[in-house]
Amino acid sequence: MNIPARPIVVFDIDGTLTDTVVLHQRAFEAALRTFNFPRLRTAWGNYRHHSDSAIFREAWDEAGFEGEPPLHMLEERYRSEFDVLCDATPCDEIAGASQLLADVEQAGWIAAFATGSLRHGAHRKMALLSHPFDHDLLATASEHETREEIVQAAIDKARAKHGVPSGGRVVSIGDGVWDLLTARALELEFVGVGDEARARQLREIDASVAVHGDLVDVGRLLGCVASVP
Incomplete structure (x- = not known):
């Protein structure tokens, strides 16, 4: 059978x-801004691919920064921002x-x-x-x-x-x-x-x-x- x-x-x-949509977006934007992008687009739905790593890459390329975007650094900064917000914000x-x-x-x-x-x-x-x-x-x-x-x-x-x-x-x-x-x-x-x-x-x-x-x-x-x- x-x-x-x-x-x-x-x-x-x-x-x-x-x-957790709002919480995530706040932490993600705060992490991105630590990279001092000259112009950071925050209408996330307008990026080609809707994921944190893809948005980071597209923003990195638009800024004209050299080399590969340092995903490990984004992850460290996002972890810090998200933990603070998550601990302080009921969700x-x-x-x-x-x-x-x-x-x-x-x-x-x-x-x-x-x-x-x-x-x-x-x-x-x-x-x-x-x-x-x-x-x-x-x-x-x-x-x-x-x-x-x-x-x-x-x-x-x-x-x-x-x-x-x-x-x-x-x-x-x-x-x-x-x-x-x-x-x-x-x-x-x-x-x-x-x-x-x-x-x-x-x-x-x-x-x-x-x-x-x-x-x-x-x-x-x-x-x-x-x-x-």
């Missing part, structure tokens, strides 16, 4: 599992995030995580959840620059660790435009989460995209389609 391959769900973190998971992860695992799905954030921030954000996560299945901007590379790395990690062949079902869950664009580029199923304003934003790109107002609805959806006993 052929046992169906376990499906994989790839979660974005900021704005999807944790309420929490998105309502239902921990329960969703528990439900996903109970349904037989493999949960992987892909974020445009640097790794230190991702770990601190995920620590806000009461449900544990597999650190081995986290891909971040510390290792890859483009969102496509990050998401694909998370999928590859999940497949390798759990012996899942390529070609199985993969669902991407996120709240942002870049999450949707990345899912479409990688030909993944996509489920959006967010309020009506965010839903309109996502549907301007793809009118057919499913956007749910909270993570409880997402959990119901994944529970209904789970096929692994």
